[in-house]
Amino acid sequence: MGWKMWSLKKSPWVFHVNTGACNNCDIEIVNCLTPRYDVERLGIKLVGSPRHADALLVTGVGTCQAAKRLQEVYRQIPKPCVVFCIGACALGTGIFHKGYHVAGPVDEIIKEVDPNAIIAYVPGCPPKPEAMISGIVKALATI
């Protein structure tokens, strides 16, 4: 592991993309930034531009409309970067399985652009903030 990966683990800046979620996961993501959970102590910061991001937090099923946009956002992120699929919908399309508007689970959409993408999964509907933090810590420990 080089110094690049080491320092990336120490300060993962995240960019949040909603690909058709019901807003529940998004609320729980915002919850991570509040004083109770305070992810800034792990160096995690929510940034406004994909160019600054090191990790992509994706929520929602990945609708046909959102899939192309998600791929474009992924292309705009400077590599190395990690993709986090947050919630049951992003993991395996959840209750929208085989829906007419679903372009597939998020990991498949990302793998169309980059087959070697680093993808981590946080299940739950919505996942608790504790689950997200532990998911991020575990994912960073393995890469």
Add this chain to the structure above:
Amino acid sequence: MTEGLWILFWIVVFPGFVFTLVVGLVASWVVRKVSALVQWRVGPPFMQPFYDVMKLLGKEVLIPQDGQTKVFIFAPLVGMSGVLLLSTMLCQISIARTTFVGDIIVAIYLMVLPSLALILGGSASASPHAQIGSAREMKLVMGYELALVLAFIVVIIKNGGQLSLAAIAQSTPVLSISGMLAFLVSILCIQAKLGFVPFDIAEAETELGSGVLMEYSGALLAVWKIMQAMMLVALPLFLVMVFLGGFDTAFWRPLLAGIGKYVLILVLLILIKNTNPRVRIDHAMKFFWVYCGITLVVAVILATIGRELSISWL
């Protein structure tokens, strides 16, 4: 030969790049930590700004296809060298008392350089968000620059037309009415220069997606972050020298007092940052031109009267 090496050492290591960078990154940790404590959070670890810069240096640099590549790459370097020059000059004046007539004017010019670089970089990156950001930065510069120069004119009048920083740093104009007014206004101007919250209109993360810096990534973004960290050293230090009597590095007690003054200004800036919402650009212009302008005209008149009748508290 040794003379040249010594100058190189001044610029690269001690009061120059390395020293300012380390102090600046520590200062930006202080900013984040105090903000976190104000919001009842734990806040980032001490080394966090170092990790951030290191990570950004290791990442891929993406350059927008439709942008002006050369301007896009050189803008952050120009901004950083401006701040580097300013901080080296200020530390040199504090430590070695090397001075020349009119260095306060040079310092005022060098302080505009980072904002100009931001405007250039934003407009070279071919992104509508960055364009709006640079337009706002331009208006903001026009707003606060007038107030800042007027505040320094108050100090120059109080010192009897002295234009050398080493001479100005001997007096404490803040202990008079006009000096106090000028000090308060210039703290707000420095807030706008640093891009801190009530005046972070150009960078507005929630509406513009970090505005002028939007298209920057990797090492170039690291240079911007380094520039902002170094500004956290140079600008409060400049205020300490102009208004609060400056540093004296000859003995340890005046040195500690100088560091105390610097930390005082830094904490004041952080508290203003954490207790105010972002203002709109027209509000900021009106604030600087009308309210700060009138305050400073009063301060200039008071300082002139005080000078003519030699009343030191006016």
